[in-house]
Every structure is written in structure tokens, then in C-alpha cells.
Amino acid sequence: MGEQIEGHGGALALAALRAYGVEEIFTLSGGHVFPVYDAAHTTGVPIYDVRHEQTAVFAAEAVAKLQRRPGVAVLTAGPGVTNGISGLASASFNGSPVLVLAGRAPQFRWGAGSLQEIDHLPIVAPVTKYAATAPSVEEVPTTIVEALRVALTPHRGPAFVDAPLEVIFSTGAGPAPEAAPVPVIEPDPAELAKAAALLAGAERPVILAGSDVYTGDAVAALRELAEAAKVPVFTNGMGRGALPPGHPQAFSKARRPAFAGADLVVVVGTPLDFRLGFGDFGAAQVIHIVDAPSQRAEHVSVAAAPVGDLRLILTALADHSGGRDRNGWLAELRAAEETAEVKHAEEMAADTDPIKPARVYGELRKVLDPDAVTICDGGDFVSYAGRYLTPATPGSWLDPGPYGCLGTGMGYAMGARVTHPDRQICVLLGDGAAGFSLLDAESLVRQGLPVVMVVGNNGVWGLEKHPMQALYGYDVAADLQPGLRYDQVVAALGGAGETVSKPSELGPALRRAFDAGVPYLVNVLTDPADAYPRSSNLA
Known part of the structure; x- marks a missing residue:
């Protein structure tokens, strides 16, 4: 007879996760999942907590992407789950083996109006490969093992398991969970x-x-x-x-x-x-x-x-x-490549007022290490990153992928820093995208996770403003407050930063950011009239 394990539902769940190489969990605290925290805390598994559940799921996805193994977000019931839906949808489009392990209102009182009582499964089913409720404490590990087996089977993708309150808090026993083999698909x-x-x-x-x-x-x-x-x-x-x-x-x-x-x-x-x-x-x-x-x-x-x-x-x-x-x-x-490189070099050296995004990337190229992890969260500003930055190391580039969801930045930064404690982590943010998750800079500060954030601050939703102008001759709902001090937001949350308005200030500011050892935001005031030259069609 194999090894047996015993404990509450959280301990059994964690045993299943660890069988698949999971070494950390990302969460926002909620009473429905306290036993999972108890199991992690008492066995030394790091718990990284955030200010919005989408950040927890994006952090789990960064781990899944970078480490090519499951990343796990633990979310409380109801709004905890629904707040994480964008992260699950992104993981679905990206083929990322993310598991959301969630709490659930008690089954024995279902229909009576318990706190945050909602059936999650119909909500998450369209954006997951597997979604199930663990029916008993003894079946918590087997449900998670099956979820992760499906998540890791090509084409990879997210999975979801929730456990009713009375299940996760109950005590049970059973054989120690083992990771199921992932099938290899032989080509025809x-x-x-x-x-x-x-x-x-x-x-x-x-x-x-x-x-x-x-x-x-x-x-x-x-x-x-x-x-x-x-x-x-x-x-x-x-x-x-x-x-x-x-x-x-x-x-x-x-x-x-x-x-x-x-x-x-x-x-x-x-x-x-x-x-x-x-x-x-x-x-x-x-x-x-x-x-x-x-x-x-x-x-x-x-x-x-x-x-x-x-x-x-x-x-x-x-x-x-x-x-x-x-x-x-x-x-x-190669001749065409070299011609384009000459043109790009000129653009990246342009001494303009206001600053063009190209100059930001010209200065970044001088300070980024070959194995730096670059994270893109935004529209026009980060589109230029793909044009001007050339990663030298596999597994060093994170963007939202085809779903195009903004708000990935702080979660991806957390997952990247946990994965690579000794590498540069650089988050590129449009000022619009910064509004989705910048408060989670506090989560990075509090948990000692330094990253560099570079905001291209043009005071507009550039990806919408310029096309609307071209289509209609006017734009609406496309302006932000110009010149906002996003660096002061991060400083107020315990990090540091500065605002840059001249090209000559960029290089020194970026070097200070990477030397700071704390979450540091370089707020670059860029040209609102600059529009990324797009050639792809949305439909």
C-alpha cells in the first residue's frame, strides 16, 4: 500500500499541487480558502497576496508561462472568482496551464443565501479546459490531479476547481497524490x-x-x-x-x-x-x-x-x-534587415520634444541585460517594444497574447520576479494600462519583489484616439489627464520613481531604476500625437 496522507481539505489540495511541482500560491485573502493558507503556511510554501484577484491569476500565469509547469491562484468564493475571469480568459487564449483553486459557499445550505453563494462552474466553463467542484474532502486531491492533467495536456490551458466550505474545512485521508503522465501526441x-x-x-x-x-x-x-x-x-x-x-x-x-x-x-x-x-x-x-x-x-x-x-x-x-x-x-x-536597423537606430536616437516612444526603447536597449524579462502591458507604447527590443534569451518575453487584456503587468511582474529572483524584470506600461493594476505595486513592495516599471505617459488611449480621428474626424472617451505622476503613486505605496520629460534624462533615470532594489517607476512623458503604424486588421 502506498503512502497515505491525512488532513483537512487544504492540506490534501496542497499535496496534489506539490505533486505537480507547484512551489507557491498567489491569492487575495478570503475565508472560504483559509485551510489552503493553513497548509501552505505550516509547510513553508510561499503565499503571495495581492490587491485584486486578476493580479493573482496573472501572476500564476506568468509562472506557468516562464516555468512551463502549473501556476496556481487561490481565490475566495463569488466575487473572488469573478474578479479572476479575465486572467482565466487570457490563460485560455495563451495556452497557459493555470489552475484556479477556489472556495465555494457550503453545499449543505445551498439555496438559503450563504455569503457569496453562486455556481462558478457555468461562469468559468467557457474559458477553461476543465471545471469541477470537489464533492468530498477525500476527492479534493483526485479532482485537482485530473484538473492539472487536463491543463497540461496539449493544447495546454487553464483549469478550475472549487470546494464547498464544509469540504475544504473537513478532515480526510487517502493515498498520496501522484502527477498523471502527460500524453505525447505523435505526428502523422x-x-x-x-x-x-x-x-x-x-x-x-x-x-x-x-x-x-x-x-x-x-x-x-x-x-x-x-x-x-x-x-x-x-x-x-x-x-x-x-x-x-x-x-x-x-x-x-x-x-x-x-x-x-x-x-x-x-x-x-x-x-x-x-x-x-x-x-x-x-x-x-x-x-x-x-x-x-x-x-x-x-x-x-x-x-x-x-x-x-x-x-x-x-x-x-x-x-x-x-x-x-x-x-x-x-x-x-539580411540586406533588408540591415536597412531597417539603420532606420530604427535613427528613430531610437531621436532628440525630440516631446519624447517619442522609440527613444525610450533606444535607451532601454543600453541597460537591459541579455536575460532580462520584459513584460508588456498596454497598446501603442508597448507595440513599439516589439518593434525595437530584441530578446536574446528564450522565455524572457511576456505579453498579453491574442486576447489583448490590459492589466497583466503587475501580476506578470510578480510571477516573473518569483521565478527569476536574480534577473532584471522590466514592466512596460501604457498610462492607460497602468490604471488597471498599478496599486499592486504595493504588493510588490510589501513582499520584497523589486521590478522596474516604465510608463509611456501620453495622456491618451492612443490605440483608440488615433483610429477614431481617422474614421470620424473626432474622438470621444479617449483622453486621460495629461502629465499624471504615476511615479508618485508607486512612491506613496513604498517604492520609488521619477518623471522624465527630456530625452537626455532617460538613460540616467533607467540606470537609477535598475540599481534601486525596490519597485521603481520611470514615468516618461511621451508625444500624444505619435501613433504606432499598424498594418494588421482586428477582423
């Missing part, structure tokens, strides 16, 4: 052969690698394919940094000529959504490589669609796609 050999033949025959192929390349631990396999087949590689999301700057096949600034001139586009580990023109690459054929059948694109015809473990697929393609001379194609794109 025929589909692999079709993709390999297309790639071997292409004269001007391009690879676009997305977040699932990192999530699926396929970075080494991607590099192997790029080097064997001599194919230029572009990236988005957490695919950024898969090939470091300077790698012969790494490109970032020549995307337009690459896609315009390609005869084959290989999209790996990211959906054919609005960010990629819904999969329309003109005359080029498309290979779409995904980790699960649910990720197949149904809205566009593709030439091949291998499905399965990305490491297996990319390694197989590397073994059968080499030998073709693509030096001319690579040289053509």
Missing part, C-alpha cells in the same frame, strides 16, 4: 512527409515561430531546423529569443519583405489569427504546425498541417529538409 507520418517535401522544395521559405515553441520546449529543435534547412526565422510572443540576435537565421525587422517574397511560410506554435493576417500570405503556400488538433486553423486552407509534439515535428523536418542553397534568399533578407 504522412502529414510530416508532405511538410518536409514542401520545405525541401521551397526556394524562399520563411519560418514564423510562436509561443508554443517555448511552451513545448522545442527551442533547440527549432534552431536545429533553421540551421539544417537554412531558413530565415521570425518570432512572436514567447517564441522571441528562440534564436538569439546575431544568429544567421534570426530576423526581426525584415518581416514585410520576407512574407511578401516568400513562396512558403511555415507557422509554428501560434494561431493564424489577426496578428498574422489570418493566414493570408499572398501567393505563398502555408504549413501550419500545431501541438494539438484543437489548434488547426479552420478558416483558411493550408498546404500541410502536422499536429503533435513540436519537438518531434521540428526534429523530423530538420532531418529531411536540408541541402538546398538558400544563401541568396538569406542575403536578400
Whole structure:
């Protein structure tokens, strides 16, 4: 007979979480989940608490993204759960194995009007892969194990488990929980052969690698394919940094000529959504490589669609796609890349009044370490980050992903700092996005989690103001108070910061921020007339 465990529902829940490598929980305190806190506190599992439940879920998602294992948010019943819905929805779109473990009003008194009595499951079901109520204290661990098994099975995603008050506070016993094996999806050999033949025959192929390349631990396999087949590689999301700057096949600034001139586009580990023109690459054929059948694109015809473990697929393609001379194609794109780099360098050095966002990133490039974790939370201002910053390390880029939810910044910062206590953590915020979660700078201060926040403060909702002006000749509901001192907010919460209004002040301010050892906000007054040049359509 295996090892037995005994305790209240919180202890049994924590045992199941630890079987999956969970080392911390993120929460906002609530009486419905006190036993989980008791179990964590008495066994030395860190509890990080926040000022809004969405921050707890985003922190759990950052851990899930960066560490490629479950991240856990513990939320109290009712509004605790509903406040976390945006985080669950983002995790769903991002394929992040987040577990929300929630309290629930007592089942024995259901319908009598207990505090925060609401059935969570119909609310969370559309944005989770698995949602269940633990029916008894003995079934708490098995319910969590099943939730995490589903969350980790490709295509990954969030799960939800709640436990009624009388269940989580009761005492029970049972076998020690063990992590269930995650199935490996083997690709169809025929589909692999079709993709390999297309790639071997292409004269001007391009690879676009997305977040699932990192999530699926396929970075080494991607590099192997790029080097064997001599194919230029572009990236988005957490695919950024898969090939470091300077790698012969790494490109970032020549995307337009690459896609315009390609005869084959290989999209790996990211959906054919609005960010990629819904999969329309003109005359080029498309290979779409995904980790699960649910990720197949149904809205566009593709030439091949291998499905399965990305490491297996990319390694197989590397073994059968080499030998073709693509030096001319690579040289053509390298020339375009270098031309764009010259233009970007000029933009990043511009000495303008007001400050252009490009100059902010020009100064950031000088102070960011190669393994710094960059977090994006905003619209126009952080769009420039993708244009001007080039991560050098896999797993060092966090953005909201295709759901586009603002307010991820402080939660992602917390999860990133917990994951990487010795790296630079830099949060890029639009001033609009800062309004969603900046009060959680207090949570960072109180728990000794230093990060650098850079706010592009243009006093407008730029992503809405400029398009409305173009469409209607006017704008409404698109202005913020100009010149607000977001740095003073962080200082009042126990951190520090400063406001920058001149380009020459940027570099010294950023260096002070990274040297401070506390949450530090650099509030940069940027040009409200500056609009990011967008080419993608929302629909």
C-alpha cells in the first residue's frame, strides 16, 4: 500500500499541487480558502497576496508561462472568482496551464443565501479546459490531479476547481497524490512527409515561430531546423529569443519583405489569427504546425498541417529538409534587415520634444541585460517594444497574447520576479494600462519583489484616439489627464520613481531604476500625437 496522507481539505489540495511541482500560491485573502493558507503556511510554501484577484491569476500565469509547469491562484468564493475571469480568459487564449483553486459557499445550505453563494462552474466553463467542484474532502486531491492533467495536456490551458466550505474545512485521508503522465501526441507520418517535401522544395521559405515553441520546449529543435534547412526565422510572443540576435537565421525587422517574397511560410506554435493576417500570405503556400488538433486553423486552407509534439515535428523536418542553397534568399533578407536597423537606430536616437516612444526603447536597449524579462502591458507604447527590443534569451518575453487584456503587468511582474529572483524584470506600461493594476505595486513592495516599471505617459488611449480621428474626424472617451505622476503613486505605496520629460534624462533615470532594489517607476512623458503604424486588421 502506498503512502497515505491525512488532513483537512487544504492540506490534501496542497499535496496534489506539490505533486505537480507547484512551489507557491498567489491569492487575495478570503475565508472560504483559509485551510489552503493553513497548509501552505505550516509547510513553508510561499503565499503571495495581492490587491485584486486578476493580479493573482496573472501572476500564476506568468509562472506557468516562464516555468512551463502549473501556476496556481487561490481565490475566495463569488466575487473572488469573478474578479479572476479575465486572467482565466487570457490563460485560455495563451495556452497557459493555470489552475484556479477556489472556495465555494457550503453545499449543505445551498439555496438559503450563504455569503457569496453562486455556481462558478457555468461562469468559468467557457474559458477553461476543465471545471469541477470537489464533492468530498477525500476527492479534493483526485479532482485537482485530473484538473492539472487536463491543463497540461496539449493544447495546454487553464483549469478550475472549487470546494464547498464544509469540504475544504473537513478532515480526510487517502493515498498520496501522484502527477498523471502527460500524453505525447505523435505526428502523422504522412502529414510530416508532405511538410518536409514542401520545405525541401521551397526556394524562399520563411519560418514564423510562436509561443508554443517555448511552451513545448522545442527551442533547440527549432534552431536545429533553421540551421539544417537554412531558413530565415521570425518570432512572436514567447517564441522571441528562440534564436538569439546575431544568429544567421534570426530576423526581426525584415518581416514585410520576407512574407511578401516568400513562396512558403511555415507557422509554428501560434494561431493564424489577426496578428498574422489570418493566414493570408499572398501567393505563398502555408504549413501550419500545431501541438494539438484543437489548434488547426479552420478558416483558411493550408498546404500541410502536422499536429503533435513540436519537438518531434521540428526534429523530423530538420532531418529531411536540408541541402538546398538558400544563401541568396538569406542575403536578400539580411540586406533588408540591415536597412531597417539603420532606420530604427535613427528613430531610437531621436532628440525630440516631446519624447517619442522609440527613444525610450533606444535607451532601454543600453541597460537591459541579455536575460532580462520584459513584460508588456498596454497598446501603442508597448507595440513599439516589439518593434525595437530584441530578446536574446528564450522565455524572457511576456505579453498579453491574442486576447489583448490590459492589466497583466503587475501580476506578470510578480510571477516573473518569483521565478527569476536574480534577473532584471522590466514592466512596460501604457498610462492607460497602468490604471488597471498599478496599486499592486504595493504588493510588490510589501513582499520584497523589486521590478522596474516604465510608463509611456501620453495622456491618451492612443490605440483608440488615433483610429477614431481617422474614421470620424473626432474622438470621444479617449483622453486621460495629461502629465499624471504615476511615479508618485508607486512612491506613496513604498517604492520609488521619477518623471522624465527630456530625452537626455532617460538613460540616467533607467540606470537609477535598475540599481534601486525596490519597485521603481520611470514615468516618461511621451508625444500624444505619435501613433504606432499598424498594418494588421482586428477582423
